[in-house]
Amino acid sequence: MLRDLRDWLARRPVTSQEGRLHISHSSDVRMVVWAFAGTDLVTGFVIDGMLPPVGRVIHLLWMVLSLVLSLGFCAMTARSPHLLDGRALRLRTGPFGELTIPVEAIRSVRVAHGSRHGHGLRRVPDEDDAVACTVGSATGLVLDFEEPLLVQLRKGEPVLARRIYATADQPGEAARLISRSLAGGAKP
Structure with missing residues (x-):
């Protein structure tokens, strides 16, 4: 800190490695x-x-x-932005942990403003197959997966997640960058 x-x-x-988007x-x-x-x-x-x-x-x-x-x-x-390259999306929450998601596992990404109680990497109480990865409770992005992704939480049992809620300062731009990466074009 x-x-x-x-x-x-x-x-x-x-700074980060060449080819990673912030x-x-x-x-x-x-x-x-x-x-x-x-x-x-x-x-x-x-x-x-x-x-x-x-x-x-x-x-x-x-x-x-x-x-x-x-x-x-x-x-x-x-100083801990989310990182995106052609292989992975790394969702970071400063002191509350992070989650690395293989790009090929993502089926779709969309902008959807909402709120999920809590902070950090956590279960979403009303959805058994969803997790949230945010610093605060506000969310702005939804990532859906073809196959469930095993997510290890800091507390509790792992979750087979089909959906992840995240946030970005500019959710529309973040969704475009991630979608472009899904299509194989994640270049800065």
Whole structure:
């Protein structure tokens, strides 16, 4: 996280292997975290003025830790885009895990905005053969498979998934890139 934060603050570009396309995601979650960090910073200074000198030192350390964690989370998700090449789609969720899907396993991809409770790689409660792979609960892409794909979750039993819900900052463009890759044309 600290490396991502350093690189993000230094505005270093996100790099990957040649031929991989980046699909950004989770800007909505980052905006919420930014808003909370800003509010926390402002209220922190107000509270700091009401504390005795000994309490200010502890409070200042708490504020710095809170700010580093908030900005570090933003940096991790911004610097971990989904990756697509001719062989695989790698759905990444920053600190919450990732899922690599062989491109040939994907039957179709479509834009479908929705919400699936939770975060990270998880089961979809109302669908036995579906998983979601997102930082937040919002979804914007649906990937369907010809044959079930075995997905190992961090918690619980593996799932034979026929559908995966994911998100992208520009779901229409992401769906076009993935569809192009399905047709054999994933070139940057």
